[in-house]
Amino acid sequence: MKNTVISGTGLFVPPNQITNDELVDAYNRYAEAFNQQNAEAIAAGTVESVPFSSSEFIEKASGIRNRYAMHKDGMLDIERMRPRFPATSEHSEPEVVTMGLAAARDALAQAGIQASDIDLVIVTTTNNQRPYPSIAVEIQHKLGCSGYAYDMGIACSSATFGLIAASNAIKAGSARNALVVNPEFCTPQVNLKSRDSHFIFGDVATAAVIQAEDEATASPAFRIVNTRQQTLYSTNIHCLGNYSDHCQENSAEDRPLFHQEGRKVFKELLPLVTNFIEGQLHDNQLSPDDLKRYWLHQANINMNQFAVKKLLGDLSDPQRAPIVLDEFANTASAGSMIAFHRYHDDFAVGDKGLICSFGAGYSIGSLLVERCT
Numbered sequence: 001m002k003n004t005v006i007s008g009t010g011l012f013v014p015p016n017q018i019t020n021d022e023l024v025d026a027y028n029r030y031a032e033a034f035n036q037q038n039a040e041a042i043a044a045g046t047v048e049s050v051p052f053s054s055s056e057f058i059e060k061a062s063g064i065r066n067r068y069a070m071h072k073d074g075m076l077d078i079e080r081m082r083p084r085f086p087a088t089s090e091h092s093e094p095e096v097v098t099m100g101l102a103a104a105r106d107a108l109a110q111a112g113i114q115a116s117d118i119d120l121v122i123v124t125t126t127n128n129q130r131p132y133p134s135i136a137v138e139i140q141h142k143l144g145c146s147g148y149a150y151d152m153g154i155a156c157s158s159a160t161f162g163l164i165a166a167s168n169a170i171k172a173g174s175a176r177n178a179l180v181v182n183p184e185f186c187t188p189q190v191n192l193k194s195r196d197s198h199f200i201f202g203d204v205a206t207a208a209v210i211q212a213e214d215e216a217t218a219s220p221a222f223r224i225v226n227t228r229q230q231t232l233y234s235t236n237i238h239c240l241g242n243y244s245d246h247c248q249e250n251s252a253e254d255r256p257l258f259h260q261e262g263r264k265v266f267k268e269l270l271p272l273v274t275n276f277i278e279g280q281l282h283d284n285q286l287s288p289d290d291l292k293r294y295w296l297h298q299a300n301i302n303m304n305q306f307a308v309k310k311l312l313g314d315l316s317d318p319q320r321a322p323i324v325l326d327e328f329a330n331t332a333s334a335g336s337m338i339a340f341h342r343y344h345d346d347f348a349v350g351d352k353g354l355i356c357s358f359g360a361g362y363s364i365g366s367l368l369v370e371r372c373t
């Protein structure tokens with residue numbers, strides 16, 4: 001069976017930054033206005049007051065300082081508290097396509113191949129803006145790729161599962177050169193009126209070119225040495241809204257939004273993740289110290305530090321598991337790929353690392369990679 005490599009990656013950073021202070025200021029103005037408008041009902045105990053948020057809490061509890069948004073307009077407007085942008089139509093380009101195309105072009109340039117050489121496009125994301133026609137087919141068409149394309153998604157592990165699907169297609173002989181596009185347009189799904197989750201997500205897109213090792217010409221290229229996937233059902237992170245909502249008489253306003261039991265996720269998922277990584281390394285005759293870098297999922301800095309401490313025993317070298325969530329916030333499945341894209345240039349041929357995602361599903365996906373050229 002053929003070896004496969006990651007021969008190029010790309011990153012699209014949306015044009016609008018939103019700091020914690022800006023977000024908290026808008027949220028707190030919203031909370032104050034709500035509490036004033038509902039003062040009597042709150043005093044009577046029939047309506048709950050809205051608690052205030054703080055930048056200090058957000059940074060301490062999550063490590064997040066900033067996020068990027070495709071559409072800042074509306075997000076900080078207390079009468080609206082959601083981004084403002086036109087609905088998708090047959091004649092307009094959805095954000096996920098715009099974002100995905102930019103990241104894809106970056107990845108193709110780094111891999112040094114033409115779009116026409118790509119014969120498989122996978123668009124893999126937590127939230128797609130349209131069920132059909134497939135977003136991947138639009139991106140395939142607009143780039144001028146050949147072959148076939150499809151959409152997939154498994155929330156936080158969409159990017160890693162997409163990379164693994166592409167690698168498997170090449171190994172099976174059903175594609176030669178694959179493009180995995182990972183647009184995470186998260187901000188429309190955030191409940192900006194919820195203190196517990198208003199700060200968590202930002203928008204971004206990543207992309208990667210996967211090729212058979214004997215087809216790739218780029219340097220650096222990273223051989224995919226081993227992959228592993230695991231899913232375990234949990235509703236602790238969920239979104240319930242879907243196409244059948246319009247059949248319900250009183251569909252709740254927050255059904256299409258993100259919900260989580262953050263504490264439970266933290267406690268339940270971390271032991272699964274560290275066991276999963278230790279098991280994968282053990283089965284590849286490696287110990288955690290043998291890896292130069294861990295490009296981990298970027299949901300919460302405390303989660304990543306816990307995992308690194310469990311695996312390596314110390315936290316003294318931040319380069320072992322770089323953090324990007326301080327700048328990008330949680331970008332659903334894209335976080336580990338942003339970290340890989342930003343932090344791999346210092347690898348020598350033979351150095352190994354692990355790209356690992358974990359989150360909703362629950363889902364865990366990882367690729368053990370080794371620089372080969």
Ligand code: CO8
Pocket residue numbers: 052053054057058061062126155156186187189190195196201237258260261262263265266299300303330332333358359360
């Ligand atoms: N400001 C001030 N105080 C606050 C705030 C706030 N914004 N929020 C909570 N507090 C208070 C609480 O009221 C509580 O007060 P008290 O102790 O008096 O009760 C105190 O702070 C502690 O609250 P929590 O227990 O809720 O806080 P935690 O320390 O647990 O931190 C986190 C909350 C940051 C959410 C943390 O639990 C966490 O990050 N958990 C892991 C979450 C995780 O990994 N989730 C996965 C995310 S899903 C994903 O990655 C992608 C899938 C879905 C994509 C969707 C795209 C939109």
